[in-house]
Each structure stands twice: as structure tokens, then as C-alpha cells.
Amino acid sequence: MVLLSKGFEIEIYTGTPQGEVVGLSDQIVKNLDGFVREPDNRNVEYTTAPFCNYDRLLCAILKPRQTLRSYLRSLGNYTLIPGSTLSLGDSSRFERSDPNNPYHSYIEQSYGTKVVTASIHINIGIAEPEKLIQACRLIRVEAPLYLALSAASPFLDGKATGFHSTRWQMFPQTPENVPLFESHAHFINWTETQLAAGTMKNVRHLWNSVRPNGDRRPYNLNRLELRICDLVVDPIALLAITALLEARLIEMLDNPMLDPLQQSRLSNTHLAEDLITVTAENELAVARDSLDAQLTHWQDGRKIKASDWISELYQQVLPIAKNRGYSCFLLPLNKILRNGNTAQQWLKLHQQGTDIKDIIQQAIQTTEQQERELEDKLCQTILVA
16 A cells, blocks of 8 residues: 655754753754754754655654754754744844845744744645645644644743744734635635735745645645644654544545535535634634644534544544554554643643743753664664665
8 A cells, every 4th residue: 555755844943951042053054964944043944855654754854863963962062952932032032044045034024033933844745736735625624633733832931821832823824814725726826816916925935734835836736735733853743643644635535525615514605714714713722722622623513622533533544544554653643642742741840830941951851862762773673674
């Protein structure tokens, strides 16, 4: 059974073991292949090549990170910092990575540090344009569930914000109104209109939960890009979230009727608009309460807890993952549902009296140890094989 191709864009903060974020991306990009700079110097991005095989994907996540850690040590006592916001600060200033880049100037002036966040973008290959647009419709209305699993930004500037994903709550979704695209032609026409109006500065300037992506947007498309997830530093958890997404897309490819515009009973007159309204409300609810959020189901409007909806989907797609031979990568989803996501675990420690600085420092150590163990146990075996 053939699996879909999968790849990641991974943004991560650099800094000290004490949790102070330090801008190093200009040096990293200059000296390491495979890394690209973000507008702010305090986080850096690397991209994995697309793989169908989950074992190879695991190594593609880990290997660049090990290279980056080694380089950071050569610069001084620097490390990688989990979380999707500037948990300990400083969000009052923008630290430019490339002062001469006019697009970065526009971003700084327009959005400030609301964009200085760290996230995971999950890309899944779908070559047929109309199927890809359908996939974007389905995952757009279910994107809040992936944010619920990944939420990892309850703190900003050393304070609890009241949100599990502060990143998504404050991130400037642009343009303001992105429709549920009904066809590839609709996506092309809409994009051309936005570029002409200046609401998008270039084809990359579409910042919402999910978008069609490809070599020459909006015309040549070959993958779905899920952009809503907070940074998931645990590679096993990231692959579990990806396995759920892939299984859901395989289910859709096998069932042409699995489409919000075909199956939703929310409205008889303005269905596409109503689906977007409900989805926006769900995204905000999940940004606040993640797995505990009360959501509105896109199919029939019923109220459902995010964790219960995810459990329903998990049971629904588990046979697909088993049939395709990758259910072992889907199973760790249960651990997230049982123990909570990163934000919930951090907030539990905070409510029990642990200082936010101590929580971040502990997470830095845990992440490094976890990567070392995975590298030793898994990657060596795969490389030998």
C-alpha cells in the first residue's frame, strides 16, 4: 500500500540553557546547509525532504537538529528552546535577521512580534489539483483538532496568558477573510485578486491554518500545507499527529463524498460562509482551551469536546493506518489525549507552583535527552538497514 509523501517546515528558538532566547539565525544560515532565516533572528527554520516512510521521516526530523545543536555548542553554551512563543521574553522588540530584506521590513512594520513564533508546518503530497483543494476544505474545518494536539505556547514574557496556544491566538491570519475554496480555479482567481489589491504582498503571504502549496502558486500545486500547529518538539508526537492527518486524507481520497461542501448540514443557503464562521470560532476556542475546548462539529452542528472529536477520528482511521502498515506511528496519539499536550503539562506544573523559568529550563533538558535517546535507538538501526 502506497503512502503519501510527507515533509515538515520546523521553526525553533535558539538560546541558553537558562531559557533566554538569543538571536543566532543569521550565523546559522550562513554556516549550515538546509536552514533558512525567519524575519526575526531569534528563531530559525529547517525543512525536511518529503518521505513516504515514517522511519526515514523520523531521521529527517532528528538529523538536522543534531547538526544544529553541534553548531550551537561551537558558538558557546547555546541550545534549542521548546515552545511556540517567547515564553520568557522579550516580545517588546523585533530583532531583525536580515535588515536589508524589504519583505522582512514590511512584516516587522505590519505585524511586529506577533509573528515571532515557532511552529510546525506539515506538508502532505497530493498531485491532483481538485483533490488537493478538496483536501484543503476538509482539513481547514478540522484544523482546530491538530492545534489542540500540538498546543505549546501558554506563556509569553514570563506570564501565563490564559491561552494554551498564545501563538495562534495572536498570529495575524492574512488576508483577513480566506474563503473555503470550491475549486482550483476559485483559488487561482482569489489569489490573483488579493495580489492585485495588495492584501497579499506575494504568493507566500497567505497565512491561515491550511493552504495549497506547490512550485508555482497558485497555478502548479502538489501538496497540502497544514500551518496551524504549534511547535511539537517530541518527534514521536509529531509523527502521531502527522499519521492522523495522513490517514484522514487517505480516507478522503478513497471517498469522494468526504467533503464539507457535500456532507455538512450546517446551512442550506450560505454553507461555505457558515463553515468558515464555525471553523474560526473553533480555532479560537482551541487556542484558549486546546483539548478541553468545546467545539461545533462541521457535519451537523453538534457540540463536542475537542479530545472526544479526535478520539472519534482516531477510531475511524485506525483501520486505514493498520492496512497501510503505519499504525504504530498513530498509536502515540493516545498518550497525548491521556497526558495532555505540552501546554497542558506546562500549565499543570505552573498551577502546582513551579516557576515558568524552571518549566522552560526543564523542557530544554528533556528535549535534548529525548533526541539523544531517539538518535541512539532508532536512527542507527535505520541507517544500518
